Amino acid sequence: MRIAFLTFSLQGGGAERMVSRLANAFVRHGIQVDLLLFNTENPSYTVNPSVQIIDIGKKSKFAIKRTLGNIKAIRSYMRAYRPDVMFCFIVTMIPFAVLGRIGSKTHCKIIGAERANPHALAKNRRFAVNRFLRFCDGFVFQTAGAQSCYPKYTQKRGIVIGNIAPRIEVQRTDSNVIKNAICSVGRLHPHKDYETLIKAFSIVLQYEPDATLHIYGQGISKQNLEKQAQELGVFKSIVFEGFSKTIDVELQKYEIFVFSSKAEGMPNALIEAMACGCACVSSDCDFGPRELIKDGENGFLVPVADSKTLADKLLYLLRNSSLRKKFSREAIKIQETYSEEKIVTLYLDYAREISDSK
Template structure:
């Protein structure tokens, strides 16, 4: 009889975390009896093609409401565990992790750290987060740097701490990239820059837009396309307007198939203030886009330079040509939407974009390297590593 695994997630929005849950479900269902549970399905962007359990516990505003909501989530997770009787519950997202650990019974509990900022932006406070991770049977980080720092910050044992890179179906991505793009009329240019992600502070699109405002001074035919939706859309549109670059910037909103947008671009730029393992960047590499990424924690340096974890704390202060892409200095955490405030990180990022737009041979060189590197993050490798984590507990 197959062992039972419950995958517990926060919601059903567009995002790398949700995508990984769906992929994990499909890859291990032959080896385990898998049930997917979400804390809430309200305002879902996804409609999974498999059955899932919705606990109907969406986020609440206000401290008192949030506190009661935490207790409600824990109670509902415990009830569904008692009903399913899983051998292992693996959670994705800080809220899901907390509910998973707090409802722990005889089952093994696996929690994930999906982004570097989770190490310092505590769910409640440091001691509670430390208790949460130490109470779990395994803590799975999405990069070597996150695992390394999680072990130090939360005093996790090496045995408990694991690394699991995100999976990518490169063949599927390339196939979807060939679909007709009818949603927008693309500008007639060979200098189309693209970035994909939620319109939130974490993604650093304010820095990218400011950098691009410098780029078009030398490349007036260049265009920037940002694919995604989020709470900062109005502020970003205002910034674009104040910089006077509205004719050169396209905000497409969220897209179910971002790959065909990537396929029609000439350069992918990652401007995030923090990441875990940047899914959209690897997807862009799958379709052969050259990559310019800021040196944020974590992910870009591990992907583009293949540095070992012992060297992963190195931070770049300028532009650095790596084996699989170019790294720009780390974006500041100013979250500043003032058009008059152009920071050094914006200037360096602009220099990197200008370097790519001015050098077609450089773009071709890193396009080849991107495709080569993307092949190292396959479904097969992800499945093997995930099963190894589940099988040992």
């Protein structure tokens, strides 16, 4: 069986991380895998040498010429390699795949994948994507909530499959943990609502002045966030760590992880933090956190953009070692719930089902 993934790039992001993990896992299951990328430069994730990376990005100052070139490149790929299935790992890739299949003289099945919050896509792009949904042979959703946002005909042919939780041997000890430290991971972008987190942290510092906040990630909001931290007088207690390729190692330096996003598809950062045994506090945003966290059992959920409640939960964890340890023990179980073997089996079974369908 030959499976293709169509996505923009392998530069840092949740969809890109998941594509690399699935591609590597599929190869280990004896599947031929191709990655079709619009941009092959500066990958943040490593794929197995057996995975073929194909550059379909066309350069032109004219958008229509680039678009037609991309479609032609996909059509040429389908004719040459005749994949059984093509996963569109960003929904805006669906029109390219559908139009590329026309005239390819292949029976490649196209499976869409919603990797973000469906409401986050700009209206003009959503309009374009919706015109092509009927031509998808299948669809993968990360959560039932995201599935419910789609037309009935797409829901009926779709399946809900969560993200892979990494298998990590947690080696957190008293000697390697940063005391009174809180960490967060994600793009520095307005959707991640670090503004609420920094405001909450300023409240935390009023009661725990030795606390520090470590933020991993990069993005367009960095200067604004640094300015906010300076205005609140907390800049010296916040460390902007930048992007890390070994985030699983970094996470084991912390007992407490916080996630303040306004909207998600299914947050890989939260999954990884739980797999690393962090005691997690997350916004109860659409979609994903409530599928991962049972409030009070393996973490805390707080209302979106509620800095006061977020600060209260962080303070409670900072002062309660036994609860941190309880949340850690329960959070690690996500490694089994979303194990690679379970998720990959669901993907491959679904790909075979769609490939065999008429």
